[in-house]
Amino acid sequence: xxxxxxxxxxxxxxxxxxxxxxxxxxxxxxxxxxxxxxxxxxxxxxxxxxxxxxxxxxxxxxxxxxxxxxxxxxxxxxxxxxxxxxxxxxxxxxxxxxxxxxxxxxxxxxxxxxxxxxxxxxxxxxxxxxxxxxxxxxxxxxxxxxxxxxxxxxxxxxxxxxxxxxxxxxxxxxxxxxxxxxxxxxxxxxxxxxxxxxxxxxxxxxxxxxxxxxxxxxxxxxxxxxxxxxxxxxxxxxxxxxxxxxxxxxxxxxxxxxxxxxxxxxxxxxxxxxxxxxxxxxxxxxxxxxxxxxxxxxxxxxxxxxxxxxxxxxxxxxxxxxxxxxxxxxxxxxxxxxxxxxxxxxxxxxxxxxxxxxxxxxxxxxxxxxxxxxxxxxxxxxxxxxxxxxxxxxxxxxxxxxxxxx
Ligand code: SAJ
Numbered sequence: 001x002x003x004x005x006x007x008x009x010x011x012x013x014x015x016x017x018x019x020x021x022x023x024x025x026x027x028x029x030x031x032x033x034x035x036x037x038x039x040x041x042x043x044x045x046x047x048x049x050x051x052x053x054x055x056x057x058x059x060x061x062x063x064x065x066x067x068x069x070x071x072x073x074x075x076x077x078x079x080x081x082x083x084x085x086x087x088x089x090x091x092x093x094x095x096x097x098x099x100x101x102x103x104x105x106x107x108x109x110x111x112x113x114x115x116x117x118x119x120x121x122x123x124x125x126x127x128x129x130x131x132x133x134x135x136x137x138x139x140x141x142x143x144x145x146x147x148x149x150x151x152x153x154x155x156x157x158x159x160x161x162x163x164x165x166x167x168x169x170x171x172x173x174x175x176x177x178x179x180x181x182x183x184x185x186x187x188x189x190x191x192x193x194x195x196x197x198x199x200x201x202x203x204x205x206x207x208x209x210x211x212x213x214x215x216x217x218x219x220x221x222x223x224x225x226x227x228x229x230x231x232x233x234x235x236x237x238x239x240x241x242x243x244x245x246x247x248x249x250x251x252x253x254x255x256x257x258x259x260x261x262x263x264x265x266x267x268x269x270x271x272x273x274x275x276x277x278x279x280x281x282x283x284x285x286x287x288x289x290x291x292x293x294x295x296x297x298x299x300x301x302x303x304x305x306x307x308x309x310x311x312x313x314x315x316x317x318x319x320x321x322x323x324x325x326x327x328x329x330x331x332x333x334x335x336x337x338x339x340x341x342x343x344x345x346x347x348x349x350x351x352x353x354x355x356x357x358x359x360x361x362x363x364x365x366x367x368x369x370x371x372x373x374x375x376x377x378x379x380x381x382x383x384x385x386x387x388x389x390x391x392x393x394x395x396x397x398x399x400x401x402x403x404x405x406x
Contacts, residue, residue, distance in 0.1 A: 002180065003028055003069040004077065005097045007038065009045060009254075009320065010114060010148045011077030013155050016053045019062035021183040026071075027064045038064040046319045046347065049156045070104045073180070077114040077148070080121075082258055087265030089118040091125045098126055102133050102141075110142040112177055116205075116255065117145070118262030119198040142173045145194045146181070147201035152253070152318045163187035167197025206260040206274055211245045213277035216284055219247035219406055230396055230405070247406065249373050249394040250284035250325030252314025257281065257323045285329035287406060288394055292371060295404050299390055301369060305340040305355075308367035311374025312345035312353065316395075319347040326373045327353070342367055346378040364389070372398060 004015035007029040019025040029035055034044050041058055043050050078093040094115055101111060113122065122145060127137060135141050145167040150158040164181055166189060168174030174191035181189055192200075215233065222229035233244045251257045260278055263271040292307060301307070314324040321327060326343065330353055333341060342355045344363040357363035360382070364370070369390040372379065375397035383399055391403040 001026065001069070001071045002073045002075060003071045003101075004075045005029075005068070005101065006076060006078035006093075006115070007031075007034060007044070007064065008077065008079065009152060009155075010150070011075070012038070012044070013047070013050065013053070013150070013159055014075060014077060014114065014148070015062065016050075016057040017156075017159050017184045018180065019057040019060050020053060023180060023183055025057075025062050026069050027062065028066065028068055029064070030066055032066055035064045035066055047152065047155050053156065068100045068104045070106055071109070072106050073110050073112065073177070074101050074105065075112045075114055075146075076101070079254070080115045080117055082261050082265065087261040087268075089121055089262050089265070091117065091121055094121070095125055095129060098129055102130065102135070105141070107140060108142070110144055110173060110177060112144040112146050114146050114148050116147055116201050116259055117198055118259075118266055119195060119202060120266070121198065122194050138169055142168070142170065143194065144168045144174060144177050145197045146177060147197060149201075149204070152320060153315065160184055160186055164189045165197045165200050166191045167194035169194065202259045202262050205256050206263060208245070209251065209256045209260045209281060210273060210277040212248070212251055212256070213280040215245045215247040216280050218244070220287065223406070246396070248284065248325070249288045249406070250328055251281040252322065252324040252328070253320065254322045257314075282328070284406075285325050286332055288325070288329055288371065288373075288392075289333060291392055291404065291406055292369075295369065295390065295392055299369070301390075303340075305342065306366075306368040307371065308342040308344060308357075308363055308369070309371050309373050310344055310363075310379060311372065311376060312343060312348045312356075313374055313376075316375045317347075317377055321345075321348060321352065329373070330354075345374070346376060360385075 001024040002018060004011050004025060004027045007027045015025050015027045037044055041055060043054055076097045078097050081090045083090050130137055130141055137143060149162045164185060164187060166174045166178050171191060178189040178191055219229045229247060236242045236244055260274050264275045309326055312324060312326045313319060313321050333339060343353055344357040344360060364385050370386060371392045372395055375395040386400055391398055391400050393403040394406050
């Protein structure tokens with residue numbers, strides 16, 4: 001029996017996948033409402049195939065609760081935010097989860113930490129908590145780090161097909177945990193030590209952040225001389241050893257825009273490229289504002305209230321708004337331009353910002369210029385409504401030949 005702690009974007013799909021592959025699973029989360037929804041068969045965020053997977057897992061007997069269980073194996077998948085000033089990890093959720101597990105776990109239990117943590121977190125914060133309880137790691141209890149690698153928008157496919165890394169003090173314990181993941185994972189599972197596993201996860205996301213920053217910087221360079229950055233990237237990418245990512249309105253989500261800061265926070269005098277890259281990505285929402293301002297001037301628009309931002313989520317076809325470029329832009333807009341931009345996102349049902357619309361037609365009717373912040377499928381299917389609008393396309397998804405770009 002496995003007790004999965006934290007039923008968010010990673011814990012829930014992992015729990016469901018294990019439960020549908022012959023493993024007894026109980027999911028625990030401190031959010032009572034979320035637990036009831038799941039027990040009633042309602043998914044708590046949108047992801048292709050998740051609904052069907054929840055129904056099959058319920059049929060196989062998965063249960064959700066707010067209580068920690070007395071079992072031999074725990075998978076801890078709780079958030080790991082970072083402190084915006086020191087850039088260091090805030091490990092409080094993982095620490096709380098471990099403390100709660102220690103109160104109930106069986107002797108010789110294994111704690112698998114799936115949450116992304118900054119390199120060294122387990123040595124610095126988790127081992128001391130366990131040792132303080134008088135437990136000997138490796139004898140009374142085992143620790144494993146099994147960072148997840150799945151991408152929102154294609155989570156279930158990637159859960160099954162991605163390779164994985166498992167870090168453990170003891171190879172046999174690592175292999176035992178690998179066998180649970182092998183119940184559904186067709187990818188290769190490498191077993192290494194905990195420090196290495198921690199580092200690989202953060203490095204993977206940093207690699208992507210730095211590459212996106214390069215594309216974003218290129219975009220700004222090309223803007224100076226009015227060159228088409230997208231054509232330039234396409235041609236460069238025809239070279240067999242060049243693969244530049246897509247520039248855009250900024251980098252959001254809880255991973256690429258967060259994890260690289262751990263390296264900056266812990267290695268401030270060495271992680272210089274990472275630091276600069278993160279700053280470039282963070283500057284992109286302001287670059288969008290600068291372009292909005294330029295395009296307003298060219299088209300004699302003086303009312304910011306006639307401009308609409310399409311998309312509030314951090315990327316296409318997900319409902320996750322954490323650290324999204326649109327939210328960053330709106331925050332910045334409050335400081336620079338008069339507030340009043342209108343906003344619409346088909347995936348965001350709650351009111352989370354000012355001037356937010358829930359009806360697409362009303363949104364389109366009330367604006368003269370649309371800024372495409374996210375290329376949701378919904379927009380691609382409704383492109384014709386943009387034909388008589390001024391368009392700033394930050395994602396290169398619009399077929400309107402007169403669209404402006406970043
Ligand atoms: N973005 C760009 N240009 C690109 C690609 C992405 O501007 O060429 C932007 C997106 O629009 C978004 C942000 O970057 O705002 C991040 O999106 P993403 O699709 O690159 O990544 P995430 O954050 O959804 O998921 C990442 C993945 N990591 C890598 O690809 C190395 C995923 O595999 C990880 O499991 C996940 O982080 C995580 O949980 O750590």
